[in-house]
Amino acid sequence: MGGFRSRSESGRTGSGDKGHDKGQDNRKRQGGNRGGGRGGNKGYERRSESHRREHDNARRRIGSGDRVRDIVFEVLRKVSTDAAFANIALPAALREQKIHGRDAAFATELTYGTLRMQGLLDAVIAEAAGRPVDKIDAVVLDALRLGAYQILRTRVDDHAAVDTTVELVKANGEAKASGFTNGVLRTLTRTPAETWESRVTAKVTDPVARLALQTSHPTWIAEAFNAALGGTPDAPATELADALAADDARPVVHLAARPGQMSGEELALVTGGDEGRWSPYAVYLPEGDPGDLDPVRDGLAGVQDEGSQLIALAMLRAEVADDHGRWLDLCSGPGGKTAFLASWAMGDRATVDAVEPAxxxxxxxxxxxxxxxxxxxEGDGRRLAEIRGLDMPVSPEGDGFDRVLVDAPCTGLGALRRRPEARWRKTPADVAELVPLQKDLLRSALKATRPGGIVVYSTCSPHPAETRDVVRAVADQTGAVIEDATALFPDLVESGTLDSAPFVQLWPHRHGTDAMFFAMLRVTA
Known part of the structure; x- marks a missing residue:
């Protein structure tokens, strides 16, 4: 079943909130007996409220007493309230607090794990608390998620997980909910993790939705992955569980040697990494900061997922008769693929025009x-004629570029493993908003390509609506010919890991890359 770790049975379960409610009742009775009369009671309440505020402010300054968990909780709150990206906020917080080594690794595990598992954690918390999570204060809920993750997914001692979480709640102005927090987490510790998972997933009858909950994904994303893998709502694809589980695996850093400047073999020797499986320019870097490597600092290599390298190689390997060396990258930011193409262009005496609106x-x-x-x-790729300085090339074959890449804006569902909070921010509405833009960009690219030239369309998403549906719809409208992109990568074909021809759909669980999609279209006369 899902990913919760095993733990032994150690007691009975409970609702988790009864102790908190009883504590509130006791405090109310105690407060009502102080001060004698009504006027005295008001004075007491004013003094106690002022004292409480001073005490809470002092606790916030001091923190919970656990620096690592304070940092983790601060990042979780920024993600929840400010829409921060954890992969940016956490490293910045660790640098500011000078947290390194094992403490930094622990903070990373707690932050990314809590964010990734939010859906399943919320279901378990609701079961233990006896109330929906939307009825729990936001600060307390983030703390409960952090505590529940430690109890259910790590080897952190139960007592430490509970106590530090209660202290976090107190330190962040929610001391009144400390009893509730303690009760919910103590309830979690009394039952094995697998039992909690079984209890919440057994309530879901739809097989894809149940798998989505087990792997802590929104159901709509699991449905999109299932469709891309060839499954149906009643018969999920056999690989669906593996595909969803891969989003929780920490990705290895991929380096890309710049063509013509360094080979993948040379880059591997210099960095101590391993040569890639699919791209001759890829190197896998198991550990270390790539920014510290001389080839990266010197511009001979860059950080780039191997799937992105294959997209650029598809554009370069496609056969184009009488290539005049005028290439276009229609959606170029932040520049990784553009640099790869331009490095190759040096040897072919070609030029890359790169368009980016931001x-x-x-x-x-x-x-x-x-x-x-x-x-x-700088300009809109849908309106190339309006971009100053971008001249449409002319050749004997006709006006237009020889090779064009459309790495279209997309939902990024293929890179969820890199942004742990992303799966909870994306919605089906994002897909509906992006598809018209993707079609417009592809039509613009085809219009800008000379007869006989090729266009590579790519996304970092496996969602059918953003991938094959876009390509087929635009090809039908324009008369462009969809060619077999898999033929450009015989190693991938021979590996038996491609079943998406004429398109290439990569998967983390199959290829170790992000779930990149790309297609190749040729403009006809």
């Missing part, structure tokens, strides 16, 4: 392609 991302593209044959243009 000024700050266009600046990143310029930095990534410094010294390479690339021209960066």
């Amino acid at each position: 000024a700050h991302r266009a600046k990143l593209v310029r930095t990534a392609t410094s010294g390479l044959p690339a021209r960066v243009h």
